[in-house]
Amino acid sequence: MSNGSTGWPSLTPATRAAAVELLRHGPLSRTALARRLGLSAGSVTRLVAPLLAGGLVVPVGPGREGGVGRPSTPLDVVADGHRFVGVKLTGSHGYAVLADLRSTVLATVDAPLRGKSPADVVASVASLVATCAGGEALTGVGVSLGGRAADHRTVTAAPYFGWAEPVDLGGLVAAATGAPTVVDNDVLALTRATHWFGAARGRDRFALVTIGVGVGYGLVVHDRLVDSDDAGVGLVAHLQLDPLGPLCARGHRGCAEAMLASGKIRDAVAVGRGRVAGYAECLDMAEAGDPVAARVVHDAGRALGRLVAMVANLTMAPLVVLSGDGIRLASVAAAAMADGLAADRDPAADPVAVEVHPGGFDAWARGAAVTAIQSYVG
Numbered sequence: 345m346s347n348g349s350t351g352w353p354s355l356t357p358a359t360r361a362a363a364v365e366l367l368r369h370g371p372l373s374r375t376a377l378a379r380r381l382g383l384s385a386g387s388v389t390r391l392v393a394p395l396l397a398g399g400l401v402v403p404v405g406p407g408r409e410g411g412v413g414r415p416s417t418p419l420d421v422v423a424d425g426h427r428f429v430g431v432k433l434t435g436s437h438g439y440a441v442l443a444d445l446r447s448t449v450l451a452t453v454d455a456p457l458r459g460k461s462p463a464d465v466v467a468s469v470a471s472l473v474a475t476c477a478g479g480e481a482l483t484g485v486g487v488s489l490g491g492r493a494a495d496h497r498t499v500t501a502a503p504y505f506g507w508a509e510p511v512d513l514g515g516l517v518a519a520a521t522g523a524p525t526v527v528d529n530d531v532l533a534l535t536r537a538t539h540w541f542g543a544a545r546g547r548d549r550f551a552l553v554t555i556g557v558g559v560g561y562g563l564v565v566h567d568r569l570v571d572s573d574d575a576g577v578g579l580v581a582h583l584q585l586d587p588l589g590p591l592c593a594r595g596h597r598g599c600a601e602a603m604l605a606s607g608k609i610r611d612a613v614a615v616g617r618g619r620v621a622g623y624a625e626c627l628d629m630a631e632a633g634d635p636v637a638a639r640v641v642h643d644a645g646r647a648l649g650r651l652v653a654m655v656a657n658l659t660m661a662p663l664v665v666l667s668g669d670g671i672r673l674a675s676v677a678a679a680a681m682a683d684g685l686a687a688d689r690d691p692a693a694d695p696v697a698v699e700v701h702p703g704g705f706d707a708w709a710r711g712a713a714v715t716a717i718q719s720y721v722g
Contacts, residue, residue, distance in 0.1 A: 351398035352721060362391045363400060363421060364721055367446065368540050371404045371418035392419060399425070421445060426483040426720070429473045429523075430713025432530060432705055433457070433465065433489040434557075435504030439705035440472040442480070443713040445721075447541045451476055452706050460505045462516065470520035482523040486716030487513060488530040488708060490558065492575065496526040496719065501577075526719045529575045533711035534667065534703075535562030536569060540714055543665045543701045551661040553580075553651060554668030557607065559600045563659055581605075583654060585647040603647035606670040612640045627676045645677020649684020656696040657689065663697045667707065674700045 355363060365380055366372055372380070378388040395401035396419075403417045423446040432439045442451040453476045458464040473485055492501040497514035499507065518525040528536075535552045544550040548567040554560035561580035563570040581601040582594065589598025590612060602608055606623040613629070614620040616636035621629065629637035652664050666674050674681055681698075689696065701707075 351394075351400055355394075355400075355722075359391050359394055360722055362388065363395055366395075366401060366419060367421045367423075367721065369546065371420040373416035373418050375416055377419070395419075423448065427477065427480050428484050428486065428713045428716045428720075429476050429482060430486045430488070430533075430709045430711065430716065431469050431472055432708035432712055433469070433487065433504075434705070435460070437705075438468050438472045439709045440476040441706055441709040441713055442476045442478070443710060443717075445483075445717060447537060447710055447714050447717060449706065449710060451478065452709070454705065462507065462511045462513070465505065466513070466516045466520055469517050473517075473521045473523070482521070484716035484720050485517060485521055485523045485525040486533065486712035486714070486719075487517060487525065487527045488533040488712035488715065489527075490530055492573070492577070493527040493529060494573075496528060496715070499527060524716075524719070526716050528712065528715045530708055530711065531560035531562050532569065532571060532575050533715045534560075534708055535564065535711070536718060537707075537711040537714040538562075538665055538667070538701075539564050539569065540718070543667075543699050544663060547663055549659075549661055550663040550665060551655045551659055552665045552667060553648075553655060554671070555604045555606070555648070555666075555673060556668040556670035557605060559604050559651075560668065561655065563661070565659070580651075580655075583651065585650045585654075586643065589643070589647070598647075600647070600651055603644050604651070604670075604673070609640060609644055609673070613637050616640070623670060624672075627672055631676055641673065641677050642680045644673055645680030646684035646687075648674060648677070649681035649686070650688050651684075652681070652696065652698060653685045653688035657693075661696075662694065663699065666698065666700045667703045669704055669708075671700060671702055674698075675702075 374388050378385050401419050404420045423444045426445045428443050430441050437456055439454040441449045443449050457468045490504055494500050499511045499513045514525045514527045538544045538552055549565050552562040559581040582596050582599045584599050585603050586598030590602045591597055592599050592602040610623050610626055613626045626637050630641035
């Protein structure tokens with residue numbers, strides 16, 4: 345497989361825009377593509393000609409625009425012409441997926457990290473990439489982690505690794521793997537995947553809330569991800585949701601982290617039960633009617649509803665997607681979450697669409713792959 349086989353690097357900006365539109369929303373007829381780009385049919389025909397000639401785009405079957413008139417053949421990108429590996433890093437483990445140009449997951453692999461030093465992390469990532477790629481040539485690699493990354497390359501904050509100085513993780517991984525590498529905050533990466541190929545595909549405005557070890561937040565407005573140097577700081581995690589709630593490590597009472605982080609829910613149940621239960625067991629106990637677990641999970645669910653309302657109220661996002669490895673809470677405490685949302689949402693406001701999309705660490709890794717895909721297609 346040739347990394348440049350379909351000619352993406354040589355596309356003009358206008359032709360690239362047409363190709364990206366087909367990648368994100370295809371298959372599309374020429375008429376539909378012209379409508380989306382705001383161009384004439386003749387202009388679109390000229391734009392797609394080099395895409396067809398270069399093998400980047402192919403006809404995918406006969407169609408009919410609106411059911412009348414001359415048939416219009418839908419066009420779509422050739423998604424299997426490239427391979428990307430996305431790697432999600434936690435403080436102790438790495439998760440990798442192999443994906444095509446449309447982020448379809450083709451293979452997965454995971455392994456413990458060799459250590460937390462930059463050298464150990466790079467070696468672990470390189471091993472994951474090689475195993476996941478299985479000998480296939482790669483167009484790009486994406487790495488995501490809980491922290492902050494500048495210019496999709498240099499990690500400036502990595503709380504789970506304790507790095508004291510900035511680390512050029514993108515450059516180091518690229519040198520170790522031989523593939524162009526981008527690095528991003530994990531929540532931003534997951535938001536990218538949700539926007540282009542996931543639950544919010546086709547939406548130009550939505551918010552993403554993730555819960556698990558921590559609480560994350562991503563936002564897309566006017567079809568663009570809202571990025572910031574503060575991504576990875578965890579600002580949303582310390583919004584107060586319950587003035588009588590437990591404390592977080594920073595001394596905030598009833599903040600999102602204290603109410604929703606999986607470890608905090610586990611600890612709250614352990615206080616009442618006199619033993620430490622795993623997070624999944626806490627949810628199982630709540631479903632089974634255990635009074636302690638049911639109360640803790642109910643309070644967490646209501647807090648999650650209040651957080652959804654707060655996000656929707658402040659951003660006016662019509663859709664809030666809930667995800668993360670701890671998001672089963674939204675299903676177990678669905679009634680409490682609905683109560684919390686209703687309590688803080690003006691009844692005259694439009695209803696907020698809430699979609700729950702459970703995602704394990706492979707979903708986070710897919711976000712890293714999508715970050716690499718976006719970097720490649722421009």
